[in-house]
Amino acid sequence: MYKGLAESIVVIFLAAMGIADAWRLSSVVRAGGTFHDVIGPDRYLGAISMGLLLCGIWVLAKNLKIVRSPLIKKEEGEGSQVNQVVLVVFVLVLYAFAMPILGYLLATCFFFPVIYFIFGVRPWLKSIIIGLLTTAVFYAIFEYFAEMPLPRGLLENVL
Amino acid sequence: MDKMDSGLLSGFLGALSFTNLMYCFVGCVLGTFVGVLPGLGPAATSAILLPLTTYMPPAGAIIMLAGIYYGAMYGGSTTSILVNVPGEASSVPTCLDGFQMTRKGRAGEALAIAAIGSFIAGTFGTIALSFMAPALARVALKFGPPEYFALVLFSLTALVGFSEGSLLKGLIAGGVGMLLACVGLDPLSGKQRLTFGSITFTGGMDVIPVLMGLFGVAEVLTSAEEGILHLYEGTLGRLIPRGRELMKGIYASIQGTISGFVLGLLPGMIPAVTSFLAYDIERRLSKNPQQFGTGCIEGVAAPEAANNATSQAGFIPLMALGIPTSPTLAIMLAALMMYGLQPGPFLFLHHADFAWAVIASMYIGNVILLILNLPLVGLWARLCLVPYRFIGPVILGVCLVGAFSVRNRLFDVVACVGFGILGYLMKRRHWPTTPLILGIILGPMLEQSLRQSLELSGGSPIILLTRPISITLIILTAVLLVFIRKVLYKPQFREAT
Numbered sequence: 304m305y306k307g308l309a310e311s312i313v314v315i316f317l318a319a320m321g322i323a324d325a326w327r328l329s330s331v332v333r334a335g336g337t338f339h340d341v342i343g344p345d346r347y348l349g350a351i352s353m354g355l356l357l358c359g360i361w362v363l364a365k366n367l368k369i370v371r372s373p374l375i376k377k378e379e380g381e382g383s384q385v386n387q388v389v390l391v392v393f394v395l396v397l398y399a400f401a402m403p404i405l406g407y408l409l410a411t412c413f414f415f416p417v418i419y420f421i422f423g424v425r426p427w428l429k430s431i432i433i434g435l436l437t438t439a440v441f442y443a444i445f446e447y448f449a450e451m452p453l454p455r456g457l458l459e460n461v462l
Numbered sequence: 463m464d465k466m467d468s469g470l471l472s473g474f475l476g477a478l479s480f481t482n483l484m485y486c487f488v489g490c491v492l493g494t495f496v497g498v499l500p501g502l503g504p505a506a507t508s509a510i511l512l513p514l515t516t517y518m519p520p521a522g523a524i525i526m527l528a529g530i531y532y533g534a535m536y537g538g539s540t541t542s543i544l545v546n547v548p549g550e551a552s553s554v555p556t557c558l559d560g561f562q563m564t565r566k567g568r569a570g571e572a573l574a575i576a577a578i579g580s581f582i583a584g585t586f587g588t589i590a591l592s593f594m595a596p597a598l599a600r601v602a603l604k605f606g607p608p609e610y611f612a613l614v615l616f617s618l619t620a621l622v623g624f625s626e627g628s629l630l631k632g633l634i635a636g637g638v639g640m641l642l643a644c645v646g647l648d649p650l651s652g653k654q655r656l657t658f659g660s661i662t663f664t665g666g667m668d669v670i671p672v673l674m675g676l677f678g679v680a681e682v683l684t685s686a687e688e689g690i691l692h693l694y695e696g697t698l699g700r701l702i703p704r705g706r707e708l709m710k711g712i713y714a715s716i717q718g719t720i721s722g723f724v725l726g727l728l729p730g731m732i733p734a735v736t737s738f739l740a741y742d743i744e745r746r747l748s749k750n751p752q753q754f755g756t757g758c759i760e761g762v763a764a765p766e767a768a769n770n771a772t773s774q775a776g777f778i779p780l781m782a783l784g785i786p787t788s789p790t791l792a793i794m795l796a797a798l799m800m801y802g803l804q805p806g807p808f809l810f811l812h813h814a815d816f817a818w819a820v821i822a823s824m825y826i827g828n829v830i831l832l833i834l835n836l837p838l839v840g841l842w843a844r845l846c847l848v849p850y851r852f853i854g855p856v857i858l859g860v861c862l863v864g865a866f867s868v869r870n871r872l873f874d875v876v877a878c879v880g881f882g883i884l885g886y887l888m889k890r891r892h893w894p895t896t897p898l899i900l901g902i903i904l905g906p907m908l909e910q911s912l913r914q915s916l917e918l919s920g921g922s923p924i925i926l927l928t929r930p931i932s933i934t935l936i937i938l939t940a941v942l943l944v945f946i947r948k949v950l951y952k953p954q955f956r957e958a959t
Binding site: 310314318320321328331332339340341342343347348351352359361362388391392396398400411414415419433434437445452453454 | 651852
């Protein structure tokens with residue numbers, strides 16, 4: 304595995320997207336020859352993207368030199384930390400997509416107990432009680448105090 | 463001068479209203495809380511609370527956010543002194559002598575001089591802000607698009623150069639931020655950029671979900687495993703240092719204030735950097751430099767004063783020019799823009815009551831913080847015992863609902879989670895996140911001022927080199943680039959700092 308390969312690919316990909324869009328814009332706005340804005344929406348975007356492309360290639364080239372250096376050893380316990388982060392991210396994504404369907408209140412009732420448990424609140428019952436209490440406090444603050452228009456979802460007709 | 467007097471007087475009237483006083487108090491309490499708490503900084507807290515401030519009056523919101531920023535500088539020293547764990551990056555040098563003083567049974571004196579030093583710096587910074595910001599704003603009234611372009615260019619260069627990690631990584635992160643800022647409709651021509659035909663992207667990338675993801679969610683993901691196991695349980699000892707010790711502390715506070723304030727006016731000079739520099743300056747100026755690191759009072763006073771002076775100094779370019787010098791101030795800039803208050807020279811002309819109320823609140827905030835941090839220091843110290851497993855989920859919950867609340871769009875929640883993951887990965891791979899966010903915030907300012915400049919000159923870039931202020935700033939940018947490349951990125955310098 305090349306060190307820094309993933310980063311350079313992402314940067315080059317982003318730069319390529321920028322260049323492609325700058326090219327498209329250029330052909331749209333400058334086609335008739337009546338567009339007088341020297342920079343326009345295309346050249347600024349193109350310049351940044353070109354800069355990024357060069358930097359991305361530089362990172363790639365720089366790291367290719369040290370390709371044969373030994374890989375950094377994983378620190379003790381690092382695996383479990385990464386697993387926890389992956390779980391948290393999974394629950395966050397699930398929560399983000401569930402919120403408009405279930406509504407804020409229902410989705411949060413599930414979210415907090417699960418996330419407390421992942422963060423290490425034990426036993427399950429404790430994480431459920433603290434999770435539901437947190438949900439109630441959040442709901443009171445955001446819905447009644449801050450008067451935010453939170454999604455109601457399944458409870459549209461109840462709340 | 464008369465204008466300033468009357469402005470400050472009306473500012474005090476505004477700041478002393480019950481509502482603003484409450485927001486100031488809440489900001490100071492929250493600031494001290496996040497300062498004490500390792501793993502949660504003022505930038506993350508301001509980002510997390512930013513959407514909630516949409517439901518507050520503008521002056522109250524900014525007074526609260528400012529209170530969080532300078533309040534965190536006060537609180538950061540508590541755990542540095544008592545448990546040798548800095549609450550804030552800016553309090554790292556405080557550990558060196560602060561914890562040694564604690565081990566010698568002088569924790570009370572260390573905490574007191576940290577609070578006194580912070581108060582001296584905070585008050586000096588606020589007085590300087592009262593004088594300098596309106597004066598600088600008057601100068602900035604002469605700024606046109608070329609001057610603004612040069613100023614933003616200088617600030618971006620400094621902010622990228624002084625950020626952690628390599629210069630190349632900083633440049634890339636800043637470039638990605640500027641690229642992301644292009645998503646949506648071009649403000650001058652109305653053409654769609656980087657939307658790829660999607661209606662979702664037409665609205666552009668709102669800065670709040672990005673901030674909440676990068677500073678809030680990412681912070682939780684990286685801090686999940688951190689926590690403090692042992693709190694100092696010995697006695698605090700005498701609370702106020704006496705005689706020569708007090709004088710030494712006050713003298714070091716004044717020196718720390720001056721160095722922190724002067725450096726804090728420059729973009730990129732965040733409190734975490736200036737507190738280190740102030741500690742180093744104090745050691746070099748001391749008659750007994752060998753005592754530093756063994757528990758000397760100057761080693762606590764100087765960095766604590768410096769970080770407060772820097773945080774206060776940063777408000778001058780923010781309010782007078784609209785240029786943030788640190789991530790937290792960038793968030794405050796976003797908050798001001800959210801309210802339709804464009805920071806810069808016109809802030810003191812069109813929203814003078816607001817600007818002066820914020821400045822006046824800082825005088826009050828510093829008094830509140832002195833009271834909060836001297837008699838109640840024991841209470842704050844106990845707060846760092848709250849396990850992260852209880853705080854982390856709450857922060858996540860606030861971030862997600864906050865991201866949703868801005869535009870009531872699922873896209874913003876997904877963006878918040880996405881940027882949280884990105885921020886976490888960037889931290890793990892030692893990529894700086896600050897240039898990314900500054901690219902998003904300053905990128906459009908850079909583009910707009912450049913395009914307007916060229917519009918003025920009929921397309922000739924010479925306009926940038928013929929105006930005295932813009933050419934000076936462009937030369938300064940070039941000098942800064944050389945300095946960054948030749949000095950800051952030398953391995954010896956990086957190891958030493």
